[in-house]
Amino acid sequence: MQDYSIITNGIRKVYRKGEGGFLFRKKNKETIIALDDVSLSIKRGELFGLLGPNGAGKTTLVKILSTLILPDAGTALVNGYDVLKEPGKVRASIGVVSSGERSLYWKLTARENLEYFARLYKVPDQVAKRRIRELLNLMGLEDRADELVEKYSSGMRQKLAIARAMLHDPEVLLLDEPTLGLDPSFSKSIRSFIREELNKKQGKTILLTTHYMEEADKMCDRVAFITKGRIVAVDTPERLKNMIGKNEVLKLVVEELRESVSNVVKNLPFLDDYGITGMEQNSIKTIRMYMKNVDSHIQEIVESFSNAGCRILSLSVEKPTLEDVFIKLTGEALRDEY
Amino acid sequence: MNEGGWHRLNDELKIVATVMKKELILYFRYPVWVLFDALMPLLWVVSLVIYGMALVGSPYSDNLARLANTGDYVSFTVVGMVVSSFAYSTLWGMSYAMRGEQWSGTLETTFLTPCSRFSVLLGKAFSNMLTTSAWVIIQITLVALVFGLRINIVNLPLALLFFLIALPSFIGIGFSLAGIVLDFKEHSAFVNFLSSLLGLLLPISYPLSVLPPILRYFSYLLPPTYAIEGMRSLLIMNSSLSELTSLVVPLIFFDVFWLFTGIAIFIREERRVLKKGTLGYY
Ligand SMILES: Nc1ncnc2c1ncn2[C@@H]1O[C@H](COP(=O)(O)OP(=O)(O)O)[C@@H](O)[C@H]1O
Ligand SMILES: [Mg+2]
Numbered sequence: 001m002q003d004y005s006i007i008t009n010g011i012r013k014v015y016r017k018g019e020g021g022f023l024f025r026k027k028n029k030e031t032i033i034a035l036d037d038v039s040l041s042i043k044r045g046e047l048f049g050l051l052g053p054n055g056a057g058k059t060t061l062v063k064i065l066s067t068l069i070l071p072d073a074g075t076a077l078v079n080g081y082d083v084l085k086e087p088g089k090v091r092a093s094i095g096v097v098s099s100g101e102r103s104l105y106w107k108l109t110a111r112e113n114l115e116y117f118a119r120l121y122k123v124p125d126q127v128a129k130r131r132i133r134e135l136l137n138l139m140g141l142e143d144r145a146d147e148l149v150e151k152y153s154s155g156m157r158q159k160l161a162i163a164r165a166m167l168h169d170p171e172v173l174l175l176d177e178p179t180l181g182l183d184p185s186f187s188k189s190i191r192s193f194i195r196e197e198l199n200k201k202q203g204k205t206i207l208l209t210t211h212y213m214e215e216a217d218k219m220c221d222r223v224a225f226i227t228k229g230r231i232v233a234v235d236t237p238e239r240l241k242n243m244i245g246k247n248e249v250l251k252l253v254v255e256e257l258r259e260s261v262s263n264v265v266k267n268l269p270f271l272d273d274y275g276i277t278g279m280e281q282n283s284i285k286t287i288r289m290y291m292k293n294v295d296s297h298i299q300e301i302v303e304s305f306s307n308a309g310c311r312i313l314s315l316s317v318e319k320p321t322l323e324d325v326f327i328k329l330t331g332e333a334l335r336d337e338y
Numbered sequence: 339m340n341e342g343g344w345h346r347l348n349d350e351l352k353i354v355a356t357v358m359k360k361e362l363i364l365y366f367r368y369p370v371w372v373l374f375d376a377l378m379p380l381l382w383v384v385s386l387v388i389y390g391m392a393l394v395g396s397p398y399s400d401n402l403a404r405l406a407n408t409g410d411y412v413s414f415t416v417v418g419m420v421v422s423s424f425a426y427s428t429l430w431g432m433s434y435a436m437r438g439e440q441w442s443g444t445l446e447t448t449f450l451t452p453c454s455r456f457s458v459l460l461g462k463a464f465s466n467m468l469t470t471s472a473w474v475i476i477q478i479t480l481v482a483l484v485f486g487l488r489i490n491i492v493n494l495p496l497a498l499l500f501f502l503i504a505l506p507s508f509i510g511i512g513f514s515l516a517g518i519v520l521d522f523k524e525h526s527a528f529v530n531f532l533s534s535l536l537g538l539l540l541p542i543s544y545p546l547s548v549l550p551p552i553l554r555y556f557s558y559l560l561p562p563t564y565a566i567e568g569m570r571s572l573l574i575m576n577s578s579l580s581e582l583t584s585l586v587v588p589l590i591f592f593d594v595f596w597l598f599t600g601i602a603i604f605i606r607e608e609r610r611v612l613k614k615g616t617l618g619y620y
Contacts, residue, residue, distance in 0.1 A: 015615060060615065068446055069615045091452040102443025107367040119356040120451035122349050
């Protein structure tokens with residue numbers, strides 16, 4: 001019985017900054033803790049989201065699970081195989097897609113790329129032939145299958161990268177920010193393809209990393225928040241959002257001119273909680289305030305900020321999002337918004 | 339070997355062939371490379387031949403005849419050039435291709451597959467040898483037409499066999515370089531240095547006996563030296579069997595030594611980059 005497709009236990013990864021090349025080893029001993037005691041269990045058939053800002057350690061975890069990086073401590077099982085002891089079997093069990101477009105040969109056609117990688121995955125020729133036809137169809141690339149990949153748009157390349165990851169019909173898919181840099185409508189179609197076709201219809205277990213909270217919220221069965229190499233929460237999106245309670249969110253973007261905005265919010269007694277984001281060197285701050293009955297407080301809030309000399313740039317009332325929970329738990333924004 | 343073992347070997351051989359095919363397709367899709375590969379060695383060999391003839395005054399050198407077993411300067415140099423280009427194509431063909439994949443971003447994708455890295459490397463080495471052969475045949479034909487070549491064609495199969503004996507050592511050195519480049523992220527500086535060094539130490543356009551003794555010791559540590567001397571003996575000098583044996587024995591030693599060393603270095607360097615997390619970096 002195998003209930004979990006991916007299990008990690010106490011994974012730790014420390015990079016040594018400026019570790020030199022072959023001849024000249026630098027003495028710089030500065031380190032970055034990319035992953036710190038990461039333990040996750042992802043169920044078979046689950047679409048699991050790993051949500052966190054840039055530099056949180058998402059790619060490092062995906063690469064450890066795909067045998068491209070060796071962890072410093074901890075164990076990881078993928079499809080029942082240990083990434084350290086049976087890397088070959090792990091590789092045969094996973095399909096990996098990352099955000100870059102550089103994972104394919106641009107001077108080969110789509111079909112040539114797929115044929116090449118099918119061989120490297122040791123897919124029997126007859127099976128490969130059928131599978132390539134199916135995948136090209138599924139991704140809507142059959143008409144342009146014999147064009148060089150360099151002629152493709154970014155979106156088409158990403159589709160081809162997904163097809164490549166599916167060649168050997170792997171149990172588990174690891175998708176590292178698969179919609180990064182794609183235009184919104186394309187991202188949307190890739191998202192629904194991942195959810196509906198790959199996860200629901202084909203039953204693949206999927207680990208998806210993202211720093212878009214909508215992506216994690218709308219697509220995933222469960223989401224883990226990661227920041228600075230640590231997992232800070234794991235649950236379904238609904239249950240995570242319940243952490244904000246029945247509150248509504250008032251989002252305010254202000255220019256901080258005289259008084260610090262945190263002084264202003266501290267003096268608003270009816271707030272259940274709040275989060276302030278924005279770059280330190282920049283005077284523009286985004287404040288998210290959580291409270292009941294927003295309508296009855298708007299007037300007072302606007303006046304408080306005006307009196308403190310803040311210029312209000314925008315104001316909106318929203319429902320709580322995963323980002324609100326993220327800010328509540330970590331004090332950090334997923335992206336720097338203005 | 340059990341059945342599963344044969345099956346895996348068969349799979350890996352198919353992968354070698356697949357990588358070869360892919361490399362050849364890519365090669366011909368970059369016309370500039372093709373032009374470069376076709377012209378460079380030709381310019382090189384022709385200028386060496388002309389240089390020699392200018393110094394000696396004719397394609398025949400009495401001095402060379404005293405030093406080596408032949409006075410035919412043109413044939414002497416052409417064989418040296420041909421064997422060394424084959425040697426070079428395996429020595430750094432693999433690390434060059436590895437660097438290319440790091441640049442294009444396909445190295446990680448390749449390492450994600452469950453096939454052996456050595457199959458991929460061999461595929462690259464063999465495709466390189468194939469293109470080198472094509473250009474070499476053209477070059478030899480041209481040089482033969484223009485300058486005249488006296489080559490003992492009957493011995494060609496034996497000469498090829500001799501090259502095959504030398505090949506594993508080249509491949510072993512190639513694996514080592516590929517491993518180092520994986521981590522070092524630099525290729526051309528390396529190769530420029532190595533090819534200048536080998537240009538001095540290998541008996542390409544002069545016999546080893548003209549080198550100062552101390553350099554000659556280094557020459558004899560290099561497997562390509564034996565390959566050049568052996569194939570030259572077979573193709574233009576009609577050397578004795580004992581002379582050939584004295585070249586084959588060290589080569590077999592180098593084969594074993596370099597294959598093991600190459601595999602060990604590659605595995606060690608691969609682990610290093612997986613630890614550092616820089617496999618795909620360029
Ligand atoms: N090979 C590496 N060498 C040194 N530092 C690295 C390396 N890869 C990533 N890092 C650092 O580790 C941290 C986590 O990076 P990463 O896993 O790429 O995060 P994410 O994918 O969430 O943006 C970052 O601070 C990043 O700069
Ligand atoms: Mg990343």
